[in-house]
Amino acid sequence: MSGRQVGGRYVLERRIAGGGMGAIWAAFDPQLHRRVAIKLTTSHRLSSEGARRQFEKEAKAIAQFHHPNVVQIHDFGLDGDEPYIVMELLEGEDLESRLKRRERLPPAQVAQLLTQVARALTAAHTANIIHRDLKPANLFVSRIDGQEVVKILDFGLVRLKTRTLDITPESMDGMVGTLRYMSPEQIRGDLGLDHRSDLWSIAVVIYRALTGKFPFTLDSVGQLLNGSFFPPDTPPSSLLPELGPELDRFFTKALHPEPAQRFQSAQELAAVFASIVHSGRSQAAKILVVDDEPDVEMLLRQAFRRQIRDSIYELFFACDGEDALEKLRQNPDIDVILTDINMPRMDGLEFLSRVGEVNPLAKVVIVSAYSDMTNIRTAMNRGAYDFLTKPLDFQDLEATLGKTLKHVAEARQMMRSIEENALLRMFVQSTVLERLRPLTHGPGVLAGEKTEATVVFLRLLDFTPVVRQLSPEAVIQKLNEHFQILLPELTSRGGVVDRFLGDAVRVVFRCADHLRHAVEACLGAREQLRAVAASRGEEAPAPHFVGVGLDSGEVVLGGLGGPEVGRLDYTMVGEAVDQSGRLAAVAGPGEILISDRLRQRASLEFECRAVGTRLLPGASAPVPVHDVVGRRGATFSRPAAPAAPREQDAETPPYESARATGSSR
Template sequence: MSISILVVDDEPDLEILLIQKFRRQIRDGALRFLFARDGVEALTILADHEDVDVVLSDINMPRMDGLSLLSKLRERGESLSTIIVSAYSDMANIRTAMNRGAYDFVTKPIDFSDLEATIAKTIHHVEAMREVQRRQAAAEQARASLSRYFSPNLADRLASSAGALELGGARRQVASLFTDLTGFTTLAEAIEPNVLGPLLNDYIVGMTDIVFAHEGTVAKIIGDALHVLFGAPTDQPDHARRAIACSLELDAFACSFREHWRETGIEVGHTRIGAHVGSAVVGNFGGGRFFDYSAYGDTINIAARLQAANKTLGSRVCVSGAIAAMAQDFCGRPVGDLLLRGRSEPIRAFEPLNPEKCASGETQAYLRAFEELQAGDCHAVASFAALVGRDPEDRLASFHLKRLLNGDASTVITL
């Protein structure tokens, strides 16, 4: 690494002495010297040579002295390491120079062994500062990339950890959440690009902002669909609770988003959400060419299929019993025991609700109706019919009523 030193002194003999003293370092390319006769000329040279690292300056010079030069450098925000040269008896000026940002000083007459040691120490300081700047730049670059996937706080932590996202995966306990905007492909074909762009951008920004607020990781964005992880890449003991809380807030945003665009005459579909918790292999599988933070395993597949199950059930949010059991203070309506594609055993699923809706009379009536369904009680038909009569928009109650009327009185639902 080459170090450039600007020498500011009105004594012409100093230039010859320095070149002779440091001729080996100059020949090897380790040092480069530039020379100015006073502070005015020094500022001109610095303007033309942004790669100067060290300034070696006398104090007493014509036009602009060394102390004034230090003040000018500080005003301009120059991050240069400055060595001041002055008579030993001039300690007041040396003290002033140090207060104005000088890194070190040498006294006249110059002892070149002392000067060499001082320059070596200053170069070491410059190299240390360069390394700090390099690491800061790398961290900023990493943070900019990571911020596409992770919440700002998490991105900061990962950017400062050199090995946090090395290639390869690790098995972790995670909560996996999938979202899908229904009918988006049809919508994209029906509206103009200048409308579609802002619509999709506003949707994705709104959804990812909510994910980041819950410190989730956006593992994938494919069109309008999101795959979100909690508990990766860093541990989150409450990952199940975060996923449930996030799913409810995503649902509320999506409903509000849908109403907003409906008022403009554009019909946006519902957002379907599914979530599950369990073991998965998580890591960066980009192969070094691009960043692809992904998760694989049965946990991920089940979350994706629970999201798709909403289409059959008529619900918007469907989560597994496993994640409901892990989430503190979970509140929701049981959906049934879903026999998902590719699985031999059904899993209990729930529709999560906020506390207010969970405590409502309609929810309590649904819970009683589901208990009757689960017990094989023939009164379940009348109970679900009453629910639909009070709220025809309760699609989950309508789904169960339709099944019961078709003679299917089991809680097992084959998808």
């Protein structure tokens, strides 16, 4: 088949892999002059029009799904009645090949792989995509910019998740996938199969990668299906005693026959596994020795026999730079590397330049002769942490190791702190983070401050019915899709997200000329939402328009709570805060409502349209309000007719909900 043209465009070059569902070929795309991978699903011929439409629908869904840990789909089509999918061409190996070569992988390496897979699965499941064929052969370990990146392959068995009522027996393929990795509900062909089936499959992959075995035999499938058998057959702690009974409990939950009893998300599964590996990890410092002299291993094991016996040091050995890079990939938690310079294949200097690609936190100590001082100097300039000369003084070596290990521990702690701070910044208001540093000078720093600001309150209209119709995951996904469109327009103009309130968000502008920046940001967010809806039509991820309330004035900011209640919250109070929420509660689709008082200030730069009177929450009589249409002199689309005054929603508006919970004070 080499030389065959597929889809009238792609020229097959060589077969890369194959299986029951078809074959993967390396191919050349003459139109874009690049090499690609093509999957030919030879076992599925789509002769009916319905099957062709289903294939096209699913291929489009996957092609639109972008994630760094998922192989990118470039194109798809039919060659006659044979479907094909064009993907990025990767360099590396699949996990199946690696396990056949090594049998099992160190727990730390499995945790690293699982973390990447979990990120991709979380994104896929949020997008209502279930893989249904997760196995080592479909997890590709690629080399990208010197780093190992896991890519999920083969969406040939993917089905878009739909509600159970929409599924008919005719839409089911029967039992698909590889039996040893299939969940009980997938083997049964359950109509209600959901993302937790993928979590079962990845748990089987983890078990095999750790132990070199499967968690249950094929003879156990019948017992598994009727619920009389709970895998695994062999407690994994009997094979990995350093991880203890926590690992057994992990797999008992991950491989529970009932989906409701398993981990409920890929993130949860990966986080629990990583914590078990971290807590069960040996406290021994891991040291890699790279030297081609055959007696070095014996000398060091003899010199450090007490430290090895007491689990203070764990030594690894490599004969040259290439061997050392492979050892680093197998043991990503190695702390210190002792390396010679003059070695075959890859010398110490080239190896030093490659270490950061695999383990950026490991520190390299050069061990060489006095005559290599020029090379040692080169090594230090390339980032070596220290150097020792041969013959080794073992007391000096131990002192150097102690100093280096302390530096590595501090670097790892700093990295953890950076990651924790990055996570903190995602969950805590920016206004709090701005004030955390001065907090170290005394508890009164958050006592309160008064400032001029403009407060913007945006809420999604008619979102409550959506909550009733969709799954929890889909509700959160839909909210995030809206906010990802709206918020960049607000924050890029100086706005700071103060807090999210369900289907609403409050943003504060405290910069110079804050009113102008806030109004321009709201106009930009509105136009961005309209543009997305217009360009994507029915497929627009954010069909709900927003109602916006905006007010400007003096606000007070400060911390509430304290050590006595075990909680500190940074809040904002003032008439502008309350008024923006009231206006948002009565805003119609696309309206940016301001009060008559603020209209007198804003109308110098912006055209405002009177929209009559509205009864604001908590008010005894309607008040005149205005919609900001656009900047004066700019071209803008005026609504066809003034929006009718909105009656108070039957549901409690977000402003009132916020007041009830104390979020908007």
